[in-house]
Amino acid sequence: MRPTMEDVAARAGVSRALVSLVMRNSPKVSDARRAAVLRAAEELGYQPHVMARSLASRTSTVLGVMVNDLRNAFFADVVEGLDAAAQAAGFDLILNTGGRSPTREWNALHNLLSFRPAGIILLSPVVPAASIQTAAKQCPVVLVSRTIRSSTVDTVNDDGEAGSALAVDHLVGLGHRRIAHLDGGGAAGAAQRRRGFQAAMRRHGLEPIVVRSEHTDTGGEKSVRELLATYSRPELPTGLVAGNDFNAVGAISALEEAGLRVPEDVSVVGYDNTSLAALRHLSLTTVDQPRTEMGRLAFEALAERIRGERTEPVRHLLHPSLVVRATTAGISQTEGHQR
Amino acid sequence: MRPTMEDVAARAGVSRALVSLVMRNSPKVSDARRAAVLRAAEELGYQPHVMARSLASRTSTVLGVMVNDLRNAFFADVVEGLDAAAQAAGFDLILNTGGRSPTREWNALHNLLSFRPAGIILLSPVVPAASIQTAAKQCPVVLVSRTIRSSTVDTVNDDGEAGSALAVDHLVGLGHRRIAHLDGGGAAGAAQRRRGFQAAMRRHGLEPIVVRSEHTDTGGEKSVRELLATYSRPELPTGLVAGNDFNAVGAISALEEAGLRVPEDVSVVGYDNTSLAALRHLSLTTVDQPRTEMGRLAFEALAERIRGERTEPVRHLLHPSLVVRATTAGISQTEGHQR
DNA sequence: TCTATTGATTAGAGCGCTCTAATCTTGTAA
C-alpha cells in the first residue's frame, strides 16, 4: 500500500497535522520540522492523495471538459490552450467526449459533475440550454463555440461575422466586386459566417451572392460547379469566400478542373487556417481564429468565477485574423471593371 | 450545499448504508426500499460523489492519460478511441499534456499519479524508461507509440515496418523498380518506416534508395529537388514512399513544379492517412493505421491488468492498411523497362 | 518572578462514502 500522511508523520516524529501543513507549504512551520517532514516524505516516496485532499478541504482542483469531437483540430487546439493554462494554475482536466449526441453528451456532463469539479468547460455542446443551466447551478460553467442567454454562464466565441468581413474586405481591397460565399448550411458557426459576409458586402455597396454548400471538399466542388453552370464567364464571381478550408480546397479543385486559374481568374479565401491551408502546395489565404487563446480565456473566465472575483457573465468574442497566402490576388485587367 | 447520502437516507426513512447499496444497485435490497430510495434521490437531485466513493472503496474509476501533443491528429484519434472504450466501461479520463519535454512530462505524470488512478496510458512519452518503470509500480501502465523493455508495462504500436512494406509491395506490384524513400529522420516512427522500406525492397531484389528528409511538406519538396538534381530523367525513381502525408504533398508539389506528372511519371505514397490525404484534390494513396482501434486496445490492455486477469506483458503491433487513391499508377510504357 | 503574547504543534472531528459484522425480520420446519 502506498504511504499515507500518517506514515510520513511517524517517520518524521511529528503529527499528521504538521505533515499536512508542510504539504500545503504553510508558512507557519519551523524550518527544522519542515526539513524533517520533507525528508521523510522523500524517503517514503510519499505523494498526497488528491481525492482525499479534495474531500477533506471541500474544494476541487478538477476541471471538467466536455469536447464534442477531438478529431476536430479546432477543439484539440482549444484543449491544448486550456490544459496549458490549467496546469500552470494547478488544476487538472478530466475530459469527456459527447459525440454530438445530446443524450451521450448529457451523460458525459453528468459524469463530469459527479467529480464535483471546480468548474466545467463545454466545447460546442449540443445539449439544450436548460441542461446547461442545471449544470451551472452546481459549478461555474464556460461555453466555447456556443452562446446562451444566461447570467451564470460565461462564453468564449470567435467572431465569425468579423472573420467573413475580413475576407470580404480583403477581396474588395484587391478590386473584386462580384464575390460569392459558399455557405456551410447547418454546420457550427456557419450562420454567423454567412451573416458576416452579407453585412460586409452590403457595407461595400455590393450584392452578396450566397451559394448553399457544406463544410467539406466535395461540398465545395459541387457548389462551384453550380456557380459555373449559373453564371456565364464574364458574370462569374471573381472572389469566393468559402465556409471553411476543406470547402475552399474543393472549390479550387473544381475551378481548376474548369480551366480557371486561382488566383489569376478567381480568388479564394478559406476559413479556419487548418494545417492544410499552410501547405505550400495550396498556400490558402484563410481566416485564423486564436484557438489556443480561446482555451486560455475559457480557463481564465472559469478561474475568476472559482475565485469568486466576478458574478456578472462575460462574453468573449475573439477577433479572427486574415492569413494572406497565395490564393488571392487582384483581378486581372481583362476582367477587371466590366460588370 | 449539494445533498449527500445522509440526506437521501433521511428523506427515504432508511439508513445511509441502504442508500449506498441502492446506489451501487446491489441485489440484496427489497424492491419497496429501493423504490423509496430512488425516489428520494430523484427528488433531492442526489448524485454520488465519485471521489468520496473512490476513497472509501479504495478503488478508482479514473484513468490517467498523458498525451504529448493533442494537435497531432494521430493522438487525438487515439484518445477518441480510448474515451469511447473507457466511457463504455464506466471509467473516466483525466488528461494531461507533456509538451514533448521530459521535465514537463514527468510533472504531468506525477499529477496523474496523485489521483491514484486505476491505470495510466502514455501516448508517445519522451520520459526515460526508468520513470515509466517507477510509475508502473503504482498502477498498470500502457504505452502507445513507444516500446519498452519491461514486464510490467504493456504497449500498443503500429507496425511501421509493415506499413512501408505495404507501400513498397503496392508500387512493385504496379511495375515500379526504382523506388525511393523520403526518410523522416529523427521523427517518431521514422526509423521503423525506413527499416521496413529497406527490408521490403531487398526482399524484392531491388536496391533501396533512401533520401534524408523531414516529416513536413517543405522537407518533401527539398528532398525531391535533390533527387531531381542527382538522377537524370531515365534513372529517376518512378515511385516515392514518403515519410508521412505532409511530406508526400511537398514531394508532389516539387514534382509537378519540375514538369513531372503524378502518377503518370512518378507514383507517390504517403503515410498516416490524415484528413488531407482524403481530399479529392489530392487523393493521396497512403498508409492508414487503425488509430481509434489503438486507443481501444490500450484501454483493453489496461482493463485486463486492472481486473487482475493478466500479469504477463502484452505487445500489440497493429497492422496498417494501404488506402489506394489517385497518386499511384503503373509506370507508363515509355519509361517502363529501361533501367 | 509571573503573566501576556506570539508562534509552533497537535488532538480530534469530519468530508461523503463503503464495508464488515451485527441485528432485525420473516418464513418455514419440527
Added chain:
DNA sequence: TTACAAGATTAGAGCGCTCTAATCAATAGA
C-alpha cells in the same frame, strides 16, 4: 409453539486528508 435459516437492514469504523480550536513552548514585558 420454538428454533433457525435466509434475507433485509443498519451501526460503526475507517478511507486519507483538512481545519478549527486547543495546547505547548519560548520570549518579552511588568
